[in-house]
Amino acid sequence: MQEAEQIQLIQNFSNAFGPSGYEQPVVRLYRDAVAPYGTTTIDGMFNALTARNGNTGKRPVVQLDAHADEVGLLVQAVRPSGLIKFVTLGGWVPTNVPAMSVTIRNKRGEYVQGVVATKPPHFMTAAERNTVPQIAEMSIDVGSTSREETINDFGIDTGCPIVPTVACQFDAKHGVFFGKAFDDRIGCAALVDTLATLDGEALGVDVVAGLSTQEEVGLRGAYVTARKVEADLAIVFEGCPADDTFEPDWLSQTRMKGGPMLRDMDTTYIANPQFQQFAADLADELHLPYTRAVRTGGGQNGAAIGYWKGIPTIVVGIPVRYEHTAFNYTALSDFQASTQLVQTLLRRLDAATIASFSSVD
Ligand SMILES: [Zn+2]
Numbered sequence: 001m002q003e004a005e006q007i008q009l010i011q012n013f014s015n016a017f018g019p020s021g022y023e024q025p026v027v028r029l030y031r032d033a034v035a036p037y038g039t040t041t042i043d044g045m046f047n048a049l050t051a052r053n054g055n056t057g058k059r060p061v062v063q064l065d066a067h068a069d070e071v072g073l074l075v076q077a078v079r080p081s082g083l084i085k086f087v088t089l090g091g092w093v094p095t096n097v098p099a100m101s102v103t104i105r106n107k108r109g110e111y112v113q114g115v116v117a118t119k120p121p122h123f124m125t126a127a128e129r130n131t132v133p134q135i136a137e138m139s140i141d142v143g144s145t146s147r148e149e150t151i152n153d154f155g156i157d158t159g160c161p162i163v164p165t166v167a168c169q170f171d172a173k174h175g176v177f178f179g180k181a182f183d184d185r186i187g188c189a190a191l192v193d194t195l196a197t198l199d200g201e202a203l204g205v206d207v208v209a210g211l212s213t214q215e216e217v218g219l220r221g222a223y224v225t226a227r228k229v230e231a232d233l234a235i236v237f238e239g240c241p242a243d244d245t246f247e248p249d250w251l252s253q254t255r256m257k258g259g260p261m262l263r264d265m266d267t268t269y270i271a272n273p274q275f276q277q278f279a280a281d282l283a284d285e286l287h288l289p290y291t292r293a294v295r296t297g298g299g300q301n302g303a304a305i306g307y308w309k310g311i312p313t314i315v316v317g318i319p320v321r322y323e324h325t326a327f328n329y330t331a332l333s334d335f336q337a338s339t340q341l342v343q344t345l346l347r348r349l350d351a352a353t354i355a356s357f358s359s360v361d
Pocket of ligand 1: 067183184215236239
């Protein structure tokens, strides 16, 4: 894929509205982008599976994965004042929510601008200034003055989904994107780039790309796609939280402009060590920067896919700063190194190589 196309694709995915369970715009964008490269089917959870053109049904199947959803919020109820009580979709911490600019998709499918309401400092007691409110006590204001106006005029009621309002920007001089939802829209773009780049090439494996939903609420979509694809090997593209802004150099394992992060372990998953080493050796051969990561927190779709049939699985993480907040950074060079690594892996994989990852000898 041309660099200009990559930049546009990443920006489009970042801007797309799609918290967990409400990913339709992201799936539409994906479906249309991959239409030339395979056959896509979409299920009732909005999981999209794309069988690459040229798949034979006779070779080992590699499942590529990225998740469509982003962390967001969901309207629980409209308060008598017209303010909106909400719950979280995915892992937010309360300190990152107040005063956030948000977009709500109303019952008519229109997008409404709002803000997470805070009490003006003029009215706060000394104790309130030093306390983080609980999410259950927070509200969103859309500029309404009554419950009736919020429900009937703004069209907002129980079950309307919400995401941060952020327009993705690309700083061409520094090669860095600023926007929301790079977890995992940078992975969605990597899926598209991989299908586009390999289009027409003869491979030793069949490839099925899975855009899975509801990852942020418990890897739910990937449990479904794994059962459908029944792959022999899996590679997960994940926007992974960068640690380079707070960890010392010796402990930092996911760095912006540090290349892909190959995850050895997290709380849900241990990578197949032979496949992991094969990927690391390939990155060395290609002179690509990369890091390996042993994490004491977090989880991702590699667990849901890898453990359905016990297949070798790795996670290729693209570093994202400030995940699970409204505003993230991610680097074009990390996207390109990650996609190059996975695309070269797909060119190298065949039945014998995949079988070697399961060897205990
Ligand atoms: Zn993610």
